[in-house]
Amino acid sequence: MKSELFSPNVQVFQPQRLTPLLNDEIRAFIYTTPEKLTAYVKKYGSPLHLIWPENLQNNLTALRTALQKLHRHLIFYAVKVNKSQALLESAAKSGIGADVSSLYEMRAARKSGIPYSKICACGPSKTSIFLTDLITHDACISIDSTEEFEEIKALVAHIQPAHRVRVLLRYRPSFLPISRFGMKSKDLALCLDKLASLKKQCHFLGFHFHLSGYDCKTRIEAIRELHPMITRAHSLGIKAQLMNIGGGLPVQYVDQHKYQTYLKEHSPADYDHQKPPLSFYPYGGELNGAQWLSRLLLHSYKADFSLADYLNQQKLTLALEPGRSLVDQCAITVFRVTRVKLLRRDRWVIFVEGSSFSACETWFSSEFLVDPILIAEQKGPHRTCLSCQAFIAGHSCLDEDIISHRFIHFPMLPQAGDFLVYSNTAGYQMDLLENRFHRHPIPQHISLFKDQQA
Numbered sequence: 025m026k027s028e029l030f031s032p033n034v035q036v037f038q039p040q041r042l043t044p045l046l047n048d049e050i051r052a053f054i055y056t057t058p059e060k061l062t063a064y065v066k067k068y069g070s071p072l073h074l075i076w077p078e079n080l081q082n083n084l085t086a087l088r089t090a091l092q093k094l095h096r097h098l099i100f101y102a103v104k105v106n107k108s109q110a111l112l113e114s115a116a117k118s119g120i121g122a123d124v125s126s127l128y129e130m131r132a133a134r135k136s137g138i139p140y141s142k143i144c145a146c147g148p149s150k151t152s153i154f155l156t157d158l159i160t161h162d163a164c165i166s167i168d169s170t171e172e173f174e175e176i177k178a179l180v181a182h183i184q185p186a187h188r189v190r191v192l193l194r195y196r197p198s199f200l201p202i203s204r205f206g207m208k209s210k211d212l213a214l215c216l217d218k219l220a221s222l223k224k225q226c227h228f229l230g231f232h233f234h235l236s237g238y239d240c241k242t243r244i245e246a247i248r249e250l251h252p253m254i255t256r257a258h259s260l261g262i263k264a265q266l267m268n269i270g271g272g273l274p275v276q277y278v279d280q281h282k283y284q285t286y287l288k289e290h291s292p293a294d295y296d297h298q299k300p301p302l303s304f305y306p307y308g309g310e311l312n313g314a315q316w317l318s319r320l321l322l323h324s325y326k327a328d329f330s331l332a333d334y335l336n337q338q339k340l341t342l343a344l345e346p347g348r349s350l351v352d353q354c355a356i357t358v359f360r361v362t363r364v365k366l367l368r369r370d371r372w373v374i375f376v377e378g379s380s381f382s383a384c385e386t387w388f389s390s391e392f393l394v395d396p397i398l399i400a401e402q403k404g405p406h407r408t409c410l411s412c413q414a415f416i417a418g419h420s421c422l423d424e425d426i427i428s429h430r431f432i433h434f435p436m437l438p439q440a441g442d443f444l445v446y447s448n449t450a451g452y453q454m455d456l457l458e459n460r461f462h463r464h465p466i467p468q469h470i471s472l473f474k475d476q477q478a
């Protein structure tokens with residue numbers, strides 16, 4: 025780490041190994057006004073999530089630019105990515121829809137101002153009360169199984185809504201034979217045949233799938249496999265209009281070269297428990313979300329015929345459910361240091377006020393490969409300036425409550441009252457697992473807006 029700012033009260037250190045990528049606004053906030061940042065923590069508690077909801081608009085603009093290759097598209101904000109209502113309201117103001125997986129996410133989407141007509145429910149196991157609300161208010165339902173199809177059919181017969189219920193069929197590609205999500209081709213065909221006899225009750229919109237990872241080829245292959253189903257639907261008089269490919273657009277957290285260097289050099293000795301994770305999120309990937317989307321649309325569907333060409337030819341609307349890529353550069357999480365303990369030689373453990381439930385990657389047997397920014401408050405002339413390596417632990421009694429198992433280099437030994445700033449935590453990181461363990465309060469979410477107070 026190197027010191028970026030020194031004042032009589034505060035020193036801010038930029039980490040050098042896995043340096044976080046920051047946009048100009050957040051960088052200026054951390055490095056030029058650290059006293060304001062620390063004042064927020066002192067007022068609202070640690071850990072503290074600071075959110076810039078308006079930055080979602082920048083990410084949305086980039087995605088929409090990439091989608092200009094298509095005649096038509098739809099975007100649904102994946103509500104599960106973050107619990108912040110301010111981020112959801114930012115999505116609502118932009119005019120996009122919401123991808124919801126529970127009754128409570130749907131209620132939050134409605135509270136933000138997103139109409140039922142722009143809500144798509146894609147969870148794999150929807151409750152009857154959730155389905156009833158979706159059917160009653162004309163939201164779109166992605167049907168995950170033949171069993172769910174039959175429940176929806178029965179509910180429609182009971183409710184008898186004045187409108188036709190809008191549905192998608194969720195597909196399980198052949199290369200995912202044991203996935204619990206979606207339907208294989210045989211069940212998909214069965215549902216299409218049944219929908220053909222329910223034209224007065226149900227409005228078939230098209231197909232849906234969601235794949236892990238960032239391989240463009242798997243998305244192309246899934247769409248190729250669905251082409252016979254598109255043809256079958258057309259022959260049944262229920263033409264597919266929509267191809268929902270879910271989310272899974274990458275985010276760049278750190279420099280690509282620094283990330284690759286870390287992957288090549290890290291070893292068991294770099295971790296307190298001597299166990300490097302078997303896999304990591306690609307924090308230093310080659311492409312950001314918009315660049316990846318552009319590459320996907322230009323990818324060959326067949327010889328000299330791109331995916332964009334295919335979708336336009338078939339008059340299919342491409343639907344996306346981005347989450348992480350829409351909240352890129354939308355939040356940071358700040359922990360206050362409570363204690364520093366020497367373990368052996370120059371290896372330390374830093375205890376923070378808060379737990380790994382607010383920085384949850386270790387709970388998935390992995391690591392958040394973005395180094396924290398140290399904000400050191402000066403506490404007199406006797407403070408040690410010796411560098412150290414430390415892993416980061418939460419304040420609970422659980423052995424597993426570790427924010428980072430890997431030893432992080434600090435140019436100055438942190439001490440109680442200092443702050444660790446984790447960047448870009450809005451996407452499935454800061455509040456995915458948060459709870460009131462030990463009866464600690466749920467950490468505060470503070471939203472910051474341009475030219476306004478929090």
